[in-house]
Amino acid sequence: MRISSHPILKFNRDKELSFIFDGRKLVGYEGETIAAALHANNIKVLGHSSVKHRPRGFYCAIGNCTSCNMIVNDEPNVRTCITLLEDGMVVKTQSNKGELK
Amino acid sequence: MKHYDVVVVGAGPAGMACAINATKHGLTVLLVERDDFLGGQLIKQTHMFFGSEKQYAKTRGIDIATILKKELLKQDHVDIMLDTSALAIYDDKVITLLNHHDYIKVKANAIVVATGASEKVLAFPNNDLPGIYGAGAVQTLMNVHGVKPGKSVVMVGAGNIGLIVSYQLLQAGVDVKAVVEASDSIGGYLVHAQKLRRLGVPILTNHSVKEAHGATALEELIIWKLDENFSGIAGTEKRIETDTCCLSVGLKPSSEMLRQAGAEMTYVRSLGGYVPYINQNHETTVNNLFVCGDVSGIEEASSAMVEGFIVGLTLANRFKNVPNFSVLMTDLKTQLKDLRAGETGEHIMKGIKQIMRGDHHA
Numbered sequence: 001m002r003i004s005s006h007p008i009l010k011f012n013r014d015k016e017l018s019f020i021f022d023g024r025k026l027v028g029y030e031g032e033t034i035a036a037a038l039h040a041n042n043i044k045v046l047g048h049s050s051v052k053h054r055p056r057g058f059y060c061a062i063g064n065c066t067s068c069n070m071i072v073n074d075e076p077n078v079r080t081c082i083t084l085l086e087d088g089m090v091v092k093t094q095s096n097k098g099e100l101k
Numbered sequence: 102m103k104h105y106d107v108v109v110v111g112a113g114p115a116g117m118a119c120a121i122n123a124t125k126h127g128l129t130v131l132l133v134e135r136d137d138f139l140g141g142q143l144i145k146q147t148h149m150f151f152g153s154e155k156q157y158a159k160t161r162g163i164d165i166a167t168i169l170k171k172e173l174l175k176q177d178h179v180d181i182m183l184d185t186s187a188l189a190i191y192d193d194k195v196i197t198l199l200n201h202h203d204y205i206k207v208k209a210n211a212i213v214v215a216t217g218a219s220e221k222v223l224a225f226p227n228n229d230l231p232g233i234y235g236a237g238a239v240q241t242l243m244n245v246h247g248v249k250p251g252k253s254v255v256m257v258g259a260g261n262i263g264l265i266v267s268y269q270l271l272q273a274g275v276d277v278k279a280v281v282e283a284s285d286s287i288g289g290y291l292v293h294a295q296k297l298r299r300l301g302v303p304i305l306t307n308h309s310v311k312e313a314h315g316a317t318a319l320e321e322l323i324i325w326k327l328d329e330n331f332s333g334i335a336g337t338e339k340r341i342e343t344d345t346c347c348l349s350v351g352l353k354p355s356s357e358m359l360r361q362a363g364a365e366m367t368y369v370r371s372l373g374g375y376v377p378y379i380n381q382n383h384e385t386t387v388n389n390l391f392v393c394g395d396v397s398g399i400e401e402a403s404s405a406m407v408e409g410f411i412v413g414l415t416l417a418n419r420f421k422n423v424p425n426f427s428v429l430m431t432d433l434k435t436q437l438k439d440l441r442a443g444e445t446g447e448h449i450m451k452g453i454k455q456i457m458r459g460d461h462h463a
Contacts, residue, residue: 001249003273008147008161011247036246044231044318055317057231061238062142063135064219064355081238082136 002040019089034080034091035061035068046070046080048095070094105131105180106420108196108209110187110358113141114402115394115409116215117169122413124179127421131207132173133185133198139173140166141217142237143402145244147272148265155436156403163244165402187216190362194389211389211416214359215409218352218373218395223257226312228348232319236266236349243273251345255322256280258349259304264293266347271300278341280304281324283331311338313346322346352399359396363387371452372398378456382415383408386461391416398452407437 003011015030021038028037035046035058045055046068058068063082072078072091076098080091107123109116112134120132138144146162157165173179185205188197190212198205220235222228232251234242236258239250254275256267259282267277280297285306287294294304311323311333326337353374360366364377364385376397377385384391393412394405411433418426441450 001251003243003247003249006247007272009244009247013247032246032248036242036248039242039250040246040248046231049229054229055231056229057318058234059222059238060220060235061241062219081241084137 001042017085017087017089019085019087019091021091022093028085030085032085034070034072034078034083034085034089036081037085038080038091045093047093050096053095069098071098102195102206102208103131104208105129106209107131107211107213107416108133108207109213109215110196111141111215111217111394111396112136112139112181112183113215113217113394113405114143114165114169115217115396115405115412116141116213117173118406118409119213119215119391119393119413119416120179120409121169121172121176122410123416124176124413126414126417126423128178128417130176130179131182131209132179133182133187135184135186137183139170139181139183143169145237145240146402147244147269150403152403152440153436156406156440158403162402165406169406187358190214190358190390192363210420211391212362213391213393213412213416214356214362214396215392215394215405216355216358216396217405218354218399220348221351221353223310223348223350225310227315228310228313230313230315230319231317232315232344233313233346233348236262236347239345239347240266240269243269243275249273249275250347251343252276253278253343254345254347255310255324255341255343256347256349257310258282258351259287259289259294259306260349260351261289261293263347263349264289264297266349267302268293268296268300270347271297271302275345277302278343279324281308281310282306283309283327309333310346319344319346352395354396354399356396359385359390359392362390364390367456369398369452369455371448372456376456378458378461380458380461383412384415384462386458388462397456398449400449404437404440407433407440411437 013029044057047056058081059065061081068081069077070080106128108131124130143162143166152158185200311325325333359377393408
């Protein structure tokens with residue numbers, strides 16, 4: 001679901017990055033957030049609410065609402081809508097409040 | 102602990118303008134920004150701005166961000182910290198920051214909170230399904246990252262953001278099935294509404310969302326007609342198959358930090374939510390704690406920018422003498438007044454009157 005041609009904007013997709021989402025190998029581009037890369041791969045469910053386990057996607061995309069929290073490289077509660085994708089990242093859906101180590 | 106004349110929180114149009122003017126007139130400034138880029142929400146605004154030449158009218162928002170950035174990077178006495186969230190403001194004007202994973206303390210003579218606003222949500226059953234997003238969120242996804250939110254969209258709210266984002270969705274190749282508006286008229290500029298109508302997008306006034314359905318993400322939306330009390334009318338339900346719904350139902354100031362810092366706050370509906378009492382200089386009830394932009398009342402980027410310049414100039418003149426201060430200030434205040442001319446401006450001015458106190462530091 002990437003925009004291929006746009007009347008005003010050009011998107012920089014020079015460098016491909018690979019990452020792991022819940023055990024699956026996916027591809028994104030340098031400069032995009034984790035949530036955007038997942039969305040481009042048709043993944044909208046980023047986690048589940050901790051009590052009723054309802055599916056959660058992002059809502060605000062600017063780091064305010066925490067609806068996009070995921071586990072990234074073993075760190076829970078990462079706001080994936082404002083965290084840039086890195087090569088080799090391991091991203092998991094989060095379904096609890098996260099645990100202190 | 103590093104000491105600055107001014108710490109500005111937020112590098113959107115207001116914060117950048119404030120930092121530019123403060124440092125241009127000789128102050129040392131630290132500008133902190135949660136994101137890893139400058140420009141705030143300007144970086145997703147592909148439409149051309151209104152206003153006058155001084156606020157870069159007829160220029161796209163994304164290009165205004167570049168202009169401000171260039172101006173800021175020309176200055177010698179400004180430090181910029183990206184990927185940095187401001188955590189708390191203390192009585193002695195110490196501000197704590199989280200720079201990526203490092204905890205930092207900084208001291209300032211004055212702090213400016215320019216944290217902007219966030220999108221409101223509309224209450225209806227299953228409004229938490231993935232696929233239901235803030236309109237601004239979808240704008241970020243499309244215009245910054247080049248990713249479509251889905252195959253088709255129903256836009257809720259026919260204010261300027263709703264109309265502009267609908268048009269941008271069409272530009273990105275997404276089918277906009279309808280724009281749904283609860284009131285009996287279109288809130289945004291008609292020029293934006295006409296563009297949509299010409300492309301065959303229906304704008305349904307007196308309509309709202311009844312409920313959403315979907316197994317793990319949005320699949321269909323039920324809309325219905327509203328009566329004059331904004332209650333849904335049974336029997337008028339329409340089912341729309343769609344994988345995306347955008348909520349464009351207003352913004353609220355991100356003013357939590359001001360309350361934490363001890364500023365006196367009040368709820369003003371026409372300004373979008375809880376806002377601080379301010380004086381003519383945009384100073385809150387806490388000495389040397391200032392605000393500019395949407396955090397003290399929802400308006401638009403042009404006025405946020407002018408407010409930023411006003412606060413930057415005010416601070417420069419407070420800590421260092423600015424020789425032509427009154428000429429510069431009169432010009433900025435005139436610009437702000439002109440931007441607030443007209444019906445929307447009147448509405449905003451009424452709100453501002455409720456928070457404006459002439460003398461709380463007298």
